[in-house]
Amino acid sequence: MSLVRVTERAAPDQSATETRPDTETALWFGPTDRPLFGWVHRPADDTAVGAVVLCPPLAREWTNAHYAYRMLAQLLAAAGMLAVRFDYDGTGDSAGVDGDPARVAAWLASISAAIELARESGSASVSLVGMRMGALLAAVAAAKTEPIDGVVLWDPCPSPRAFLREQSALHRLALEDHPVQEGVVELPGMVLDAETATDLGSLEVPDSRHPRARVLLLTRPGRRPQVDLAGALGTEVAEGPALGQERLLDVDLAEREIPVETMGHIVSWLTTQNRRPASTITVPRRESARIGVAGTSVTEQAVRIGPAGLFGIVTDPDEAKVSTTVLMLNSGNNSHTGPSRLWVDLSRHWASMGIRCARFDQSGLGDSPTRPGQAPQVIRAPENFDDVEDARRVLATDPTDVALVGLCSGGYQALEAALSQPMRAVCAINPVLHFTPPELADGPMDPRRRICWPVGSFVGAYRLLAVEPVRRQLSKLLWRVAHLLHRRRNPTGWLDRLRDQSVDVLILCGVNEGRSFGMEAYDTLATADGDRIQIEVIEGLDHALVPAWQRADVATRMTDHLVRVLFPPERPTASDATAPGHGPTETVAR
């Protein structure tokens, strides 16, 4: 297996896979009226000794595990197996939303459809791998589906109820003064209605004991399943430790590490189980799908972009009402689905209004390969400038008529791109302008960076002021001095340039983000030119938009902005265009 390399600019212990886009196929499968999205990874010689369906975990654990699943699929393909990874109905890029009814049955049906896809591809045997809730769902699917050759239960939740309790507690404890929504269970990155929560809490694995089923149970110390999952599935059970799960799941996404050792164990075990002769693989091609959205439907297409082969999904309306294309950028290490899947919801909603949208992974992130010499999973890489340029040229109907949307590092990149490339509009949420660019580890800062304030200079000194009242009192003065010393990077200056270039800008940020890069400095400008440059500092806005009501609020504000910018006055007003999952609107604090 020629897979692991680590470069100096990779995060600690992050491993890189050798990317083989030609052996990875993105496709839709399952019901045509409710398509599922997935990937098939196949061996280079188009033969496989068996297939493995990877059942993902749920909610934020899906986000943290996404890259590990991609790596595992690549490892399995390199070991001679066909690997299918997919998004459950209503999650990721599959059709539907998490608030739809009867989610548990839909998720189990998604696994069945993925198994069917593996069989249709020509594999004689199928095994399942599931992590956390994905393990419990895989166990139920395996018990009901025959024949399944092997099941890997990777750090299964002690019970469905324990998962719900732990994740809802995590959601509450991560946020200060978080309003609790009645009638739903909110997890980080997912909202379940009461029916789904009840269904999930009472999920049980039926006792199947298929004679052929073999099980690998990988657990963390003290976190075994409360029921004998493995025993319910088969008679041959191997056990081992689920190494590295804390560093994969129990940390913020930016600090996540890939459990390479455990993944090697899984590949080795599955390789041992699959000793059949290799069969020829033919992957069904279905690269576009019709997705239902609020009484209408849009078309989604999986695409590769530019010489790097970046991955993206284009969402097209039946009839485009504007020439503008909206491009959505990665938020930190999040995949192209955006923060808690917001880019998926917005793409479909805006396309239903007649706006072409595309969400894509910048190089080394999500499902995109790296560029030559680039380390994977590095955010704010200088290569991102090329990524946005390629996406603009390839995906936009008119490359000079593009609106960029981004959060955090994506917000920063959107603003940078708008300064150097022709853009119609930018929506930047919580853009972070002060950070250490990764290229500084082995050279000078990329000259294309015009608005970045490297940490360690004046910004670092400001952040050392630990006493909050002192910060507040001095922040305006300090930022004025900073902007005098660094005129080129002064937000007032570059926002002026954007206005001169006729770029419509919406910046939405929390109080901390606004304060930390001197939002006060351009309040005046915002007031003076509210039509073109709009800045809204929102009290209590979470940096990653974890609360669902904040995502709904931000969706509303961005939809309002786009409608105002893109549609002539006689077009429908924002109040006619209902944003996905509308929630209460927070007071704007200037």
Add this chain to the structure above:
Amino acid sequence: MKERIRTVVSEHARLSVPIEELGDESDLFQAGMTSHASVSLMLAIEEAFEVEFPEALIRRSTFQSVTSIEHALLELGGVAA
């Protein structure tokens, strides 16, 4: 009770400073406890004191300090001191 709480905190809160350097009122989140660690702490407290925190008590302020955890446990009642 405080000593038992401090023991559980030291084992599960993943603080960036030794528990001995913190007072009962010290802010555990400021002392390096992440939201993930606070969930681990909550589950460990439940196991150690054989209680289950109701939803209304699952909030940051409950797990802010040793004292706030003690208050929550007393509010739940039936916990041996």
